[in-house]
Amino acid sequence: MSERENHHSQHQRILELNRALNDGMFVHVRRMLAQMPACDVALLLQSTPVAGRKILWQLTDPEQQGEILEELNEDAMESILKMMDPENLAAATEGMDIDDLSYVLRSLPADIYQQVLEQMDSEERHRVEIALAYPEDTAGSLMNNDTIALRPDISVDVVLRYLRLRGELPEATDALFVVDKDNKYLGDISLARLVTVDPKEQVAAIMGKRPERIIPVSMHEGQVAQLFERHDWISAPVVDPNGQLVGRITIDDVVDIIREDAEHSMMGMAGVDDDEDTFAPIWQSTRGRTLWLAINLLTALMAASISNLFENTLAQMATLAVLMTIVPSQGGIAGTQTLAVVIRGLAVGHIGESNTRWLILKEVAIGVLNGIIWAIVIALVVTLWKDSIQLGLISAAAMFADMFMAGLAGVCIPLVMKKIHIDPALAGGMVLTTVTDTVGLFAFLGIATVLLNHHIAI
Amino acid sequence: MSERENHHSQHQRILELNRALNDGMFVHVRRMLAQMPACDVALLLQSTPVAGRKILWQLTDPEQQGEILEELNEDAMESILKMMDPENLAAATEGMDIDDLSYVLRSLPADIYQQVLEQMDSEERHRVEIALAYPEDTAGSLMNNDTIALRPDISVDVVLRYLRLRGELPEATDALFVVDKDNKYLGDISLARLVTVDPKEQVAAIMGKRPERIIPVSMHEGQVAQLFERHDWISAPVVDPNGQLVGRITIDDVVDIIREDAEHSMMGMAGVDDDEDTFAPIWQSTRGRTLWLAINLLTALMAASISNLFENTLAQMATLAVLMTIVPSQGGIAGTQTLAVVIRGLAVGHIGESNTRWLILKEVAIGVLNGIIWAIVIALVVTLWKDSIQLGLISAAAMFADMFMAGLAGVCIPLVMKKIHIDPALAGGMVLTTVTDTVGLFAFLGIATVLLNHHIAI
Known part of the structure; x- marks a missing residue:
């Protein structure tokens, strides 16, 4: 499949959806949307003028709405958030990763935010607190708290057995982190290392230290992006001022920052807001x-x-x-x-x-x-x-x-x-x-x- | 360490190096350079006007020069390539990943390229052929050939034993690929999956198919970058028109494309070549x-x-x-x-x-x-x-x-x-x-x- 074909098929699909929408074949559209991955639905929404976007959104699977929101750029997300009621919003944010939760909540007007908060149970509210604990544009707002932390004094074999028991790992997990009993960050073990060393080895003996890779929670996101880009990292641990592990940042979020930073310069120099939604009213x-x-x-x-x-x-x-x-x-x-x-x-x-x-x-x-x-x-x-x-x-x-x-x-x-x-x-x-x-x-x-x-x- | 401090310390180090250079303390500079990771030396070279760049380059460790070259942007790399003789160049490219090799060789003038080729042994020349087999700006020129391929009919346990025997994995390996006896791509297994499933499982039973993730070797690099960005991939398999696995593309190379694409728009609109080296003569x-x-x-x-x-x-x-x-x-x-x-x-x-x-x-x-x-x-x-x-x-x-x-x-x-x-x-x-x-x-x-x-x- 060449580039042209792929791009073509994407817009082909949009054309087909538009036709179905115009013909009022909502059931057909709903089924088509349900079969698409969230990132494709997001692209579709962002490629659609706001009027049609509203109808499309109502036809998406409510179960998938949280995932779709995460994938939207700021301006498009705001246009969608405006049409959701607090109850739906609270439901959509459930189970969202902390970093995405922070991204979505920060885009809400204050009054809606309060109403959404009221719809949440105490556990969700606690997650919101974590998500909003750090200022925007810092490593803290970019990180996720889905780290897997190990103690240094266990063997690789134990780690592997623990992982099998645990099942699926968080997305973009390329390394596990090692902490002491006070949760102080000690080092990391890449999965690649984990599967290639002798299972009898101790975690402490095979972990990487790499102090330059530790990201302070207050570091500006632009600086984080530069480090990721320069060192070709996939994920990196985030620590608080006491050296305690508080989360991890993954390359997929950093890619967004890199894109936004570079776009910001170009749009800024041309005199347009870099968040401007191409298909805004x-x-x-x-x-x-x-x-x-x-x-x-x-x-x-x-x-x-x-x-x-x-x-x-x-x-x-x-x-x-x-x-x-x-x-x-x-x-x-x-x-x-x-x-x-x-x-x-x-x-x-x-x-x-x-x-x-x-x-x-x-x-x-x-x-x-x-x-x-x-x-x-x-x-x-x-x-x-x-x-x-x-x-x-x-x-x-x-x-x-x-x-x-x-x-x-x-x-x-x-x-x-x-x-x-x-x-x-x-x-x-x-x-x-x-x-x-x-x-x-x-x-x-x-x-x-x-x-x-x-x-x-x- | 805050952003300011980090950025500060980077330029602090450059100032220190400059002072040492001016004082003629070349041994000291050489030692400082040897202790820095290649990506930092590259940043240093790119932050230095061309005259100083020449002296710095001569003080870098020849063993590290290949790695440093890979990290440079095109214009800065050309300024360095100009001062290397073909013999050094051939030595520096030895052991380079195929994608980096392709990047460096494509920047050489035709006559120098011939001379470098003559310095290489037949194995290296074969690698060069592979590196230059696909047109610039396509998935083929972006991919590396360091894939690890498995057969579908073996068990996870066998895979793990094979990996331990093999030792270290290629950089940014987040998944192993599954191929049939004709090297046709069948699917992939992420390392995260490999360490969480029952070792008795068969590869065929646990591999992911995800046909949308397969990248044709002729796809344009901009399209590849869009796919990576949209789907949050870390690596993806590249196949030829027959569906045979020919390589893999990793996110670190894609990040460079994303940055370059976005910069290209901004520099282009301002009427400057996006490759322009800030510190060119x-x-x-x-x-x-x-x-x-x-x-x-x-x-x-x-x-x-x-x-x-x-x-x-x-x-x-x-x-x-x-x-x-x-x-x-x-x-x-x-x-x-x-x-x-x-x-x-x-x-x-x-x-x-x-x-x-x-x-x-x-x-x-x-x-x-x-x-x-x-x-x-x-x-x-x-x-x-x-x-x-x-x-x-x-x-x-x-x-x-x-x-x-x-x-x-x-x-x-x-x-x-x-x-x-x-x-x-x-x-x-x-x-x-x-x-x-x-x-x-x-x-x-x-x-x-x-x-x-x-x-x-x-």
Whole structure:
């Protein structure tokens, strides 16, 4: 089955479901949904506009709803949670893994959350407490408490007999953890090791220590993701400040973080909320994009107010109006290139105090080089086009100034924002283009004005 | 250890290494490097400007060099490969996993590749053949051939005894595969299942079938990543068109693809090569960004040539020059928002034939809504600022037209590009802003010209 076929069959199935829905064949749809794994139902829901999503959801198997919720992204999940009553919600969350429970509950409005809580029995409520005990975005909110812990002084044979007695292991279990009698984390044994060593060995003798693999419960999830990615882990133990084992984090949750982090940069730079549901209602999407458009209008008006300063100059010579947009456009792109490289470098942890100075020097040097290259190009183009060496030289000077600023601002803006805890992926692009627009217009129209006022023919 | 401390200690270590390097304490550096795991050395190399990178590389343990190479991203790896001679290269690739071997060899220039091949013995050359047997970007190039295959008619007990005899398992082994005598893939047994079932059970009785988990060797790597992500797999079997088991793909390689895919969109939209090495030499980075700047200059000149058509109008009224940049700026942002949402939707597989029409209608509707909102806002702002209702109305009309086009072009450009196999993340933004700039300028200056030529006071 090729990629095309697979992708095709996925959307083929959606088309078939849509047709069945339109024909009112609800029993047929219900049966189709029941036969699909939860992750496919989730994909289906996320690929369906909100109106149809509602109907589909009502046709899913209530037993499966918890599992489907876990698989949805935040925005799509919220659209579903809105249509569930507290009773159904409480039922759906029953038996959910702690990390998924935390994910779902954190998305609920406060009043609904209270109502759901009231529907739960005391055991479930206790699970909720555990799930919400740690702040969002930390290892604590990402971990699951389904660890299997062993004592160091037993033999592998005993472990194997215990496991057979216990039956099925939690998902993505690649290692068992070893703790002392105070639940202090001592080390781990991978299943791969467990099945290859002599059963007479003691746990203490064959366990791995790997202290670098122990994740503190307060570690930021982005940092957790970097560690998993760098070390190719499948799961890792989470410990509290006393070194006691409190849970484990598995790669499947980390993959979501990695995807979200990377998407966040791209969506942020484009001025959209990275949670935006592709198939959200029109009005909701419009509202979500308004803030960014409002900020952009302000910066566009600022740029306009700069050219407004030079209205007299523009009135004397309309050709300046024609040419004045070129330099800011080129400066904006060059600055965005630098910005993107720096934001990516910060995200993957390649940029730190050890190399910041070098990086700034490098990007400024690129700005200077770009300035020289594009100043020459624009000088030639404008001179030939407008038959005026003077206009060519003005464009070249403005281009050099703007490209230099683009390099400097492109590297400094994200670094400074990071320092003062503003997300450069969100705000960096706007600030940057404001700088490059301002400098580009000021340089171009400013130089032209000086020359005109000194009655130098241009 | 908190995130800050961890990150801190990483760059602390780099600072310390730099100091030792500057002081010429090479023995000390060599010892420090030897004590670091390969993934940390790789991070260190990638966080170091190319000049220092060369010295650091010479101080790494040759035994570890293969492992370090595997961990580097493409651009950083190329900078290192350039300084190795074929003999060292052949030595470093010895014992590499097939998938990593394929990754490294594909980065070599053809002549060096030949020389490296000549340094290898016949067994190694055979491994190279296997590694390069499948096209880049397919499951075949991503897989490793370190599978452990079992026959269906043996008991779990026999499997366990075999594993103990065999010793250590390949990394990220979470399941063993079951094949018939022709090596046809039959199913798998997770290690978790292996340690929990009764040892007297037959492999055939306890193996999982899960046909949806079988990956065809020709599947595109992006599709593989989507499947892993959606189904939370840790490893999956790869089969050839005859259904024979040829290898397995593990989550650690998939994580790299997921990261690269998401980064690709963000870097592509910003106009930089996603392989760009943050610490590449200045000239190399400048060169890499030139193409994009050249294309942008062309589009900027195109926009300028549009205002050039209206030079007479601009000469009559300089205020138009001041205001003419606002609408294209707003249109560009609105279009980019739509573009980003669609590119993300395509990347995660939420968009297909089943919902394309709905999506186009949605984004056009958002364009209309945005058009109404920002037309009213700009009408008010311009009327108050320039004390001219006419200018306000011209701005409003142009804004409406451009926001509508932004929605339409923002959704259609990536969909069409995808159809004709052009990467929308790379080319989409440029084409889009060319459309929004053109429409914005044309509408604004065109309407103004018509009014002026009819001697209507504006």
